[in-house]
Amino acid sequence: MTNAKAVNRLQGNLPKIGIRPIIDGRRGGIRESLEEVTMEMARTAAAFLSENLKHSCGLPVEVVIADTCIGGVAEAARAEQKFESEGVGVTISVTPSWCYPTETMDTHPTRPKAIWGFNGTERPGAVYLAAALSAHNQKGLPAFSIYGRDVQDIGDATITPDVQEKLLQFARAGLAVATMRGKSYLSMGSVSMGIAGCIVDESFFQKYLGIRNEYVDMTEFVRRMGLGIYDREEYERALAWTKANCKEGKDVRPDHLKRSAEQQEKDWETVVKMALIGRDLMIGNPKLDEMGFGEEALGHNAIAAGFQGQRAWTDYYPTGDFMEAILSSSFDWNGIREPFMLATENDTLNGITMLFGHLLTNAAQVFADVRTYWSPDAVKRVTGHELTGRAANGIIHLINSGPAALDGTGQQTRDGKPVMKPFWEITEDEVNKCLDATEWCPAVDFFRGGGFSTDFTTRAGMPVTMARINLIAGLGPVLQLAEGYTVELPDDVHDALDKRSNETWPTTWFAPNLTGEGMFKDVYTVMNKWGSNHGVVSYGHIGGDLITLASMLRIPVSMHNVPDERVFRPSAWAAFGEMEPVGADYRACQNFGPLYK
Numbered sequence: 001m002t003n004a005k006a007v008n009r010l011q012g013n014l015p016k017i018g019i020r021p022i023i024d025g026r027r028g029g030i031r032e033s034l035e036e037v038t039m040e041m042a043r044t045a046a047a048f049l050s051e052n053l054k055h056s057c058g059l060p061v062e063v064v065i066a067d068t069c070i071g072g073v074a075e076a077a078r079a080e081q082k083f084e085s086e087g088v089g090v091t092i093s094v095t096p097s098w099c100y101p102t103e104t105m106d107t108h109p110t111r112p113k114a115i116w117g118f119n120g121t122e123r124p125g126a127v128y129l130a131a132a133l134s135a136h137n138q139k140g141l142p143a144f145s146i147y148g149r150d151v152q153d154i155g156d157a158t159i160t161p162d163v164q165e166k167l168l169q170f171a172r173a174g175l176a177v178a179t180m181r182g183k184s185y186l187s188m189g190s191v192s193m194g195i196a197g198c199i200v201d202e203s204f205f206q207k208y209l210g211i212r213n214e215y216v217d218m219t220e221f222v223r224r225m226g227l228g229i230y231d232r233e234e235y236e237r238a239l240a241w242t243k244a245n246c247k248e249g250k251d252v253r254p255d256h257l258k259r260s261a262e263q264q265e266k267d268w269e270t271v272v273k274m275a276l277i278g279r280d281l282m283i284g285n286p287k288l289d290e291m292g293f294g295e296e297a298l299g300h301n302a303i304a305a306g307f308q309g310q311r312a313w314t315d316y317y318p319t320g321d322f323m324e325a326i327l328s329s330s331f332d333w334n335g336i337r338e339p340f341m342l343a344t345e346n347d348t349l350n351g352i353t354m355l356f357g358h359l360l361t362n363a364a365q366v367f368a369d370v371r372t373y374w375s376p377d378a379v380k381r382v383t384g385h386e387l388t389g390r391a392a393n394g395i396i397h398l399i400n401s402g403p404a405a406l407d408g409t410g411q412q413t414r415d416g417k418p419v420m421k422p423f424w425e426i427t428e429d430e431v432n433k434c435l436d437a438t439e440w441c442p443a444v445d446f447f448r449g450g451g452f453s454t455d456f457t458t459r460a461g462m463p464v465t466m467a468r469i470n471l472i473a474g475l476g477p478v479l480q481l482a483e484g485y486t487v488e489l490p491d492d493v494h495d496a497l498d499k500r501s502n503e504t505w506p507t508t509w510f511a512p513n514l515t516g517e518g519m520f521k522d523v524y525t526v527m528n529k530w531g532s533n534h535g536v537v538s539y540g541h542i543g544g545d546l547i548t549l550a551s552m553l554r555i556p557v558s559m560h561n562v563p564d565e566r567v568f569r570p571s572a573w574a575a576f577g578e579m580e581p582v583g584a585d586y587r588a589c590q591n592f593g594p595l596y597k
């Protein structure tokens with residue numbers, strides 16, 4: 001995609017993966033016989049990972065291999081030195097043979113680590129794996145175990161599909177941990193309408209995520225608009241693009257609240273300026289330096305942010321909906337680019353959940369109110385329609401109060417099926433389809449200052465995961481998630497249900513996958529157990545990746561419907577009574593405590 005460009009103005013190097021080839025250090029035959037096969041295993045792993053992983057900014061993930069095999073502590077220290085200087089954020093130790101665990105292990109206290117022990121018979125790689133994991137567990141350094149299901153012959157350099165999956169699941173989550181560390185979350189405004197998720201719990205950000213908190217008052221937007229602190233050339237281009245591509249939708253306000261044509265014209269100008277300013281606040285803009293605004297040019301190094309909006313801003317100024325929707329999308333007037341993670345109502349916990357989803361999928365994330373459970377009976381009563389197919393057991397109405405990433409229209413495709421893709425896979429044609437499927441309706445009467453809300457309905461057939469982080473006093477953060485599918489309703493049924501809530505807002509009809517048990521016994525229970533008013537919709541069934549990521553940060557998962565085969569956590573978790581896995585996760589997370597202190 002020629003137009004796609006990597007815009008990464010965040011400070012901090014992109015984390016690399018470090019491969020540690022571990023070897024039996026005995027010279028005089030043993031070590032020598034293993035050098036080549038061990039290095040080859042490292043090279044194979046490195047090639048596989050770099051071919052299959054990209055950073056969210058579109059650049060390939062670099063993999064660094066230790067200069068020599070690691071047979072003892074001196075070589076372990078040398079590898080560590082190399083990794084530190086190269087910015088390695090995640091390590092994988094690989095070996096086909098017996099080696100000396102405590103003498104060779106990665107002892108970095110916070111770096112996610114895995115060990116791939118070759119399943120062979122000639123040399124006992126699995127014996128090392130088990131011994132090394134026990135050393136990690138004994139020392140409080142949780143590590144992931146990668147052990148192929150089927151025996152391979154020594155010298156067989158292929159990576160079996162089960163090992164491939166584990167390598168990728170571990171690496172995606174580990175890179176997410178390393179990427180967010182040291183970045184900022186920027187609160188633009190503070191707490192919206194008493195929503196507790198907006199309260200910044202700094203110790204959560206610092207101790208669990210390694211993220212610092214930055215704050216600006218929303219008056220900063222007033223100042224920058226008033227003094228013209230934005231790229232004026234870009235603004236003209238952005239406004240022209242918006243007028244050409246963002247079609248106005250239905251105005252459903254009562255007549256006495258309708259805004260005049262001149263007022264709406266001004267509102268468009270304001271919301272476009274807000275989008276530029278919101279982005280500049282997050283990541284800075286060198287153009288501002290040229291204009292003499294050196295401090296503003298730097299931005300807040302924000303990998304995620306939230307805009308309070310209601311009500312201090314929206315009671316008087318146009319809503320942040322356009323800013324939130326366009327920045328969260330994978331494109332704007334500058335072309336196709338990485339989406340920004342920008343939470344509505346500055347719900348910081350949903351903002352961080354968006355960040356998790358983005359770092360794991362590289363795609364845009366849909367922020368939503370988890371608004372209504374529609375039972376089959378209720379739909380029948382209100383519309384006469386019998387829900388069928390994936391919707392047959394009832395559906396959840398996800399509808400944000402104004403904005404959502406336009407990728408959420410489901411107008412991008414892969415093999416003919418709707419998908420939300422990483423920006424570098426998105427075509428111009430797909431951008432146009434997303435824009436065509438979206439209308440911008442004058443904001444309804446909740447919003448006295450006007451503005452334009454994003455109105456679309458997500459296409460059916462996308463595998464998606466809805467997730468959310470909640471904070472519980474005395475317990476700390478917990479993650480909940482539900483895998484399922486987007487569904488669509490016949491137009492008249494959709495309209496009848498949508499109008500009862502708000503027809504000017506973006507709707508995703510969600511049918512969670514049911515297991516028939518516990519919190520997934522029916523759709524009602526999924527809704528009833530949701531921990532707050534918001535959730536995030538990510539493309540794909542990424543529950544397994546979210547669980548892996550949460551375990552690395554020591555956030556227990558309170559609710560999920562992920563099949564066992566995809567649940568992958570550090571080996572120590574098994575020692576916390578995994579006969580009863582949810583409780584074991586809680587006990588393990590509590591025992592090890594947040595990743596950073």
Ligand SMILES: C[C@H](O)[C@@H](O)[C@@H](O)C(=O)CO
Nearest residue numbers: 310345369400401446533
């Ligand atoms: C317009 C309303 O105030 C909405 O913004 C409200 O229902 C919410 O979205 C709460 O999260």
Ligand SMILES: [Mn+2]
Nearest residue numbers: 345369401534
């Ligand atoms: Mn909301």
